Amino acid sequence: MLVLAAGDEFVGTELLVGAVRAEVAEAEFARLSSRWPVEPFGPVGGVQEASGTEEQVIEALGGAEVAVTQMAPFTKTVFAAAPRLRMVSVSRGGPVNVDLTAATEAGVAVTFAPGRNAAAAAEFAVGLILAAMRRIPTASAELLGGQWRGDYYAYANAGLELEGSTVGLVGYGAIGSRVARVLLAFGAHVLVADPFADPARIAADGAELVELDELLRRSPVVSLHARLTEQTRHLVDAEKLALLPEGAVLVNSARGGLLDYAPLAGMLRSGRLGALALDVYDVEPPPADWALRDAPNVIATPHLAGCSRQTAERAARIVAAEVGRYARGEKLLNVANPDVLR
Incomplete structure (x- = not known):
């Protein structure tokens, strides 16, 4: 042969x-x-x-x-x-x-x-969540640039812990379910929105199945793990983003098309969105005039999650x-x- x-x-x-x-x-x-x-x-x-x-x-x-x-x-x-x-x-x-x-x-x-690439993508997603919640890349870049940000220890600027936090996962396939197990081990409460997932499996894993709107309202941290289809394109659009709690952390390492990127820069500058971690984009690579390039509290990696x-x-x-x-x-x-x- x-x-x-x-x-x-x-x-x-x-x-x-x-x-x-x-x-x-x-x-x-x-x-x-x-x-x-x-x-x-x-x-x-x-x-x-x-x-x-x-x-x-x-x-x-x-x-x-x-x-x-x-x-x-x-x-x-x-x-x-x-x-x-x-x-x-x-x-x-x-x-x-x-x-x-x-x-x-x-x-x-x-x-x-x-x-x-389920293991690699799940580990990377958890890494992005932790990095965004604790400002790890920003603090590192500032220190290497000669700036010691002692003010990060101020209560208003302090990061968030996973233990005791509610994290919403949009999608519960091979990757989302792995992310859930890691987050639960950290002591997080995990919400799941996925109309195709098995409710019994989610409950057995220790997570809670809810509708997407409820997940967005209740989750200070949200990570996207859905498949991209015509039905899920811009699943999280401006209307859905407005449901997030003030200062929420949003992570997308799944597919760029799941998320409406247009409102994000303004939400970050206003503080409505506390941090954004991305590995995928609506246009790859992002253009030179990309609105998020100079927005605050952005982590961006070049589609590496599955690598x-x-x-x-x-x-x-x-x-x-x-x-x-x-x-x-x-x-x-x-x-x-x-x-x-x-």
């Missing part, structure tokens, strides 16, 4: 090769590497968040039966040029770099890697396991286009 391993500088080509070889010892490999994330991804041939070109993928595929990748574009043009291809296994939480309609028409199963070495290794193992199932004739677990199996 010939396998195309199309890696990048995060989930590397040789990492993919090693993982697949551990599952299918007799596999042979073609190789392709892209420069992501050193070079940004973008739309390619009708698919989103892809790295490299259709021509590069077609040339590398040759007669490959299986492809494993994170970012390579698998478009209608690619599928038309690869008649022997039968499976594409994508090492991401969603195969946005694959044209699923074209894959199904071509008889190609497309699998993905749910939960690959850890363990995430890359886990992603490679997940896609390789699907290749192993395919090679053994077993049922594939995480198929994005299940119609192709019928």
